Amino acid sequence: MTWGELLGLIGGGLITIGFIPQVLRVFRLKSAYEISLPFTSLFLLGATCWLVYGVSLGLMAVVLWNGIAIAFLVVLLCAKLKYGMKKRK
Amino acid sequence: MTWGELLGLIGGGLITIGFIPQVLRVFRLKSAYEISLPFTSLFLLGATCWLVYGVSLGLMAVVLWNGIAIAFLVVLLCAKLKYGMKKRK
DSSP states (O other): OOHHHHHHHHHHHHHHHHHHHHHHHHHHHTOOTTSOHHHHHHHHHHHHHHHHHHHHHTOHHHHHHHHHHHHHHHHHHHHHHHHSSSOOO | OOHHHHHHHHHHHHHHHHHHHHHHHHHHHTOOTTSOHHHHHHHHHHHHHHHHHHHHHTOHHHHHHHHHHHHHHHHHHHHHHHHSSSOOO
C-alpha cells in the first residue's frame, strides 16, 4: 500500500465515521429540520455512483467507505423523512 | 474516459452540488444546531486527505470534487460555529 492509498483509506474513514455523530444527533434531537433533503438524497445518489466507480477501477478505499457511508445515508434519509418536515419545538 | 470514470465524475458532482442546498438552508434558517460539529470537522479533514489521495493517484474526478467540497465544508463549518451553538427559536 502506498502512502497515497493510505491517505485515501484514512480520509474515507474520517468522513464515514463523521456520519455517526450526525445520525446520532438527529435521532437524539428527534429533529432533522435543518438537514437539507436534497443534500441527503444527492449524497446518497452520488455515493452509489462512487461505489460503482470504485468497483470498476478496483479502488479498495473508495469501495469500502462508500459502501458504509451509503448505509449511514439511508439511515439519515429515513431520519429526515421521519423528523425533518416540521420545526423542532 | 471510461464509463467508470464518468460515474466517478457524476457521483462526485452530485455530492458536491448537494452541499449547496445544505449550506443555503443553514444560512436561511440562521441555525445549524442540528448539524453535528464532529461531522463537519471530520468531513473537512477527510476531504483534505482525499484531495491528496486523488493528486497522488492522478484521479481527476477525486481532485476536482474534493477541492470544491472542501470550500463548501469550510463555509458550513463557519455557519456551524456562528449559528450552531444555540437552539433555533
